[in-house]
Amino acid sequence: MSEIKSGSEIKSGSEIESSSEIESGSEIERSPEIKSGTVIKSGTGTGNPNGSFWMSEILDHINDLKPTEQVHLRCQQTGGRPKRNMEGKKKPHMLTTVQGLPDRFNMKKVVKAFKKKFACACSIVEDKVFGEVIQIQGDYRQKIYEFLTTKDGLELDEENVVVHG
Structure with a gap:
């Protein structure tokens, strides 16, 4: 079981390859895959010819989907x-x-x-x-x-x- 304490290293049953210190009040750095402005790769993406899809393009498509007036x-x-018809039914x-x-x-x-x-x-x-x-x-x-x-x-x-x- 891993323990997280202010100013201590993160360790589990075996030694972690890259342990880092977590201080109280510090920001946790995001991994490069989820930083803003990055490309989400998708095999069936229609946004760009190489298969990537930008977040702004997704938002543009969502804004275009307005319900029609029905x-x-x-x-x-x-x-x-109830009335009675010619046959006497209600x-x-x-x-x-x-x-x-x-x-x-x-x-x-x-x-x-x-x-x-x-x-x-x-x-x-x-x-x-x-x-x-x-x-x-x-x-x-x-x-x-x-x-x-x-x-x-x-x-x-x-x-x-x-x-x-």
């Missing part, structure tokens, strides 16, 4: 009394929420378009976590997805619109 379409069941009330629309769209105009196109009740609700959320009465996830991604609608990229449920 629009989320969710449907939830409300606690209202049909629960549903509520579709649209969250994360880009700021370039006027929410009031989007709500007005939803009301006109889908013939449903629609409103804007302020949420602490998600910000402004559009609530539509009924399950309109597919129709809203088509509206958001087609030329007749808002022409959003299909990758940025996520349908949940």
Whole structure:
């Protein structure tokens, strides 16, 4: 077992090849492999042609990975009394929420378009976590997805619109 005392040499069961003294309050010198500004060798590094990767290049790649603005379409069941359909089966009330629309769209105009196109009740609700959320009465996830991604609608990229449920 090695003992470290202030001002003494480090020794273990056998004599260490290069023992050094550790004084209290002195800085421990880093090995040359982990000093700042050194190159970390990697066989698959893409930073430089010789396979090395600088720390600044890693940080640049991390800063470039910003999340895209995604629009989320969710449907939830409300606690209202369920309707009965033609066969007499109960049909629960549903509520579709649209969250994360880009700021370039006027929410009031989007709500007005939803009301006109889908013939449903629609409103804007302020949420602490998600910000402004559009609530539509009924399950309109597919129709809203088509509206958001087609030329007749808002022409959003299909990758940025996520349908949940």
